[in-house]
Amino acid sequence: MxxxxxxxxxxxxxxxxxxxxxxxxxxxxxxxxxxxxxxxxxxxxxxxxxxxxxxxxxxxxxxxxxxxxxxxxxxxxxxxxxxxxxxxxxxxxxxxxxxxxxxxxxxxxxxxxxxxxxxxxxxxxxxGTTAKRDPRLDEAVANYREYVQAQADETLPRAEAFAKAVKAGDVAAAKKAYALSRIGWERTEPVAESFGDIDPKVDVREDGLEDGQDPETDWTGWHRLEKALWQDGKIGDREKELADRLITDLKDWQNRVGKADITPTSMANGAKELLDEVATGKVTGEEERYSHTDLVDFKANVEGAEMSYRLLKPVAAENDAALTKELDQQFAALDKLLDAYRPDTKSYAFTSYDKVSEADRKKLSDAVNALAEPLSKLAAAVVTK
Known part of the structure; x- marks a missing residue:
């Protein structure tokens, strides 16, 4: 959020x-x-x-x-x-x-x-001039649209498993399901945010509530449940209600994501937004302040950004070969750095972020910034020349 x-x-x-x-x-x-x-x-x-x-x-x-x-x-x-x-x-x-x-x-x-x-x-x-768009960009948009729909479709059963554990009062099972239920959302968050009304329901932090909103009645979504599980260590009737509401809101997202306005530039800008999410939420530890599962979100954000980039790369490489060369290098460097925090690169069992030293957090932040700067130029590189 x-x-x-x-x-x-x-x-x-x-x-x-x-x-x-x-x-x-x-x-x-x-x-x-x-x-x-x-x-x-x-x-x-x-x-x-x-x-x-x-x-x-x-x-x-x-x-x-x-x-x-x-x-x-x-x-x-x-x-x-x-x-x-x-x-x-x-x-x-x-x-x-x-x-x-x-x-x-x-x-x-x-x-x-x-x-x-x-x-x-x-x-x-x-x-305007959008009718002259390179057909490869239309293909990139179509493929990305399939990707975001697939992420929403895959999120629902994971979120339902999380909600089921919450409703059963099983704190341990809910904790285990929590981070995995968020991966698809984090990969495609800019598309979800584009609707304006879904993100505040499912992904807002307590300090992200608007002035006048009451955390007791207005705070909903994953992070409200995260606090109950890790800080409070208990599940009450309110949390069980919120688990049902989370699924309702995510189904709304799943049904609407196919109608999202997606363009090559929105894909490129969305990739940059995902890196901004990392820089201002994951690297600082603000995002998952109770569960410390920030590195799972971190990896998902990077994966989503990289997907957009890979789909746009054929055109971007023709328009700005130096830019795509740098992006290839910076994505590889950040992926390698992240992989050091999980023993199995096929899983999402990352180190708890409260175990990551300040020096290592600085290395992660530097790698994110090194990628974010050239990534901010991707949208201009896919504009038809």
Whole structure:
């Protein structure tokens, strides 16, 4: 879940005080191209350089001039996510490429990374150039769509085994089933997050709840059950109800994932988002703070990112051979580093993350960062030249 991934120390270091903000203004200017929108985020404004742009490929050139860590979204009117960029520190810049059809959209800046953000209504006009897309990219999208559906389909029986153990009051069996039930979700989380309403139900942490939400009544999903199992060490009637609700919500995800809006650029951006998930949640130990199964999620995130990359690589390699060479090297290095934490590379029996030293966590973080930087360029490399 994207909200509240940063640790307290990181939040202080980046002055990412979580606060509600209001207001939204538009800035004049043409940016540096018809398909480029300059987005300037401050603590109380979200300024965009244009409110209309040609359909097709669009690039958000984001600059955070505020004092808080922010994130920027390109949204459909119903709040489904077209693309996003999270964890943009004060004084830093990011660029993200997306593919859009003609229609209405919204750009949202979220200083403090909570709430609905400060929003601008924008519009893509005309027919764009998406019809000229390389047919190999259409094949990549089709194959990826099959992959995300398969991950959802495979998750359900694993989650049902987890829920069955919870409902039986079997703490040991539930603990054993917990991490495995999350693998398919973690591999494809950006697609699930694109719907907007499913992720907060199944994968939110307690400190990721929105202001005004009560943990006792509003906190649902895997991590609520994780806390009961590992911290409380007991299962009550509330947990049994939540186990049933988790399955209901995951079935909703399974039924909707085939209808997700997927493009080559959303695949590439999703790969980068998965690395961001690792950097801000898994490496810090924030994600699985009770179970310490972070390395299972870590591996699944990397596998999902690598799947997107492999499907897009034929086109990306033609457009930017140096980039794909570096990505091959960095994926291999990170995979090798992760494999050192499991005796059997065919299983997901990873070392408990509380047993991983700070020095080793630093090595993992460095490897993630070394991959994330070139991976952020993948979306631009699959845009048809």
């Amino acid at each position: 994207r909200a509240a991934r940063l640790s307290v120390a990181t939040a202080v270091a980046t002055a990412a005080a979580l606060a509600a903000v209001t207001g939204c203004t538009a800035k004049g200017g043409s940016g540096d191209g018809d398909n480029v929108i300059a987005v300037t985020s401050t603590d109380d404004k979200c300024e965009v350089s244009r409110k209309e742009f040609p359909a097709g490929h669009v690039e958000l050139a984001i600059e955070n001039k505020g004092s808080k860590v922010t994130e920027v979204y390109l949204l459909f009117p119903d709040d489904r996510v077209v693309t996003e960029r999270e964890n943009i520190g004060p004084g830093t810049k990011q660029r993200v490429t997306a593919e859009v059809k003609a229609g209405d959209y919204r750009i949202a800046c979220k200083p403090g990374m909570k709430g609905k953000g400060i929003r601008q209504d924008v519009r893509a006009t005309g027919g």
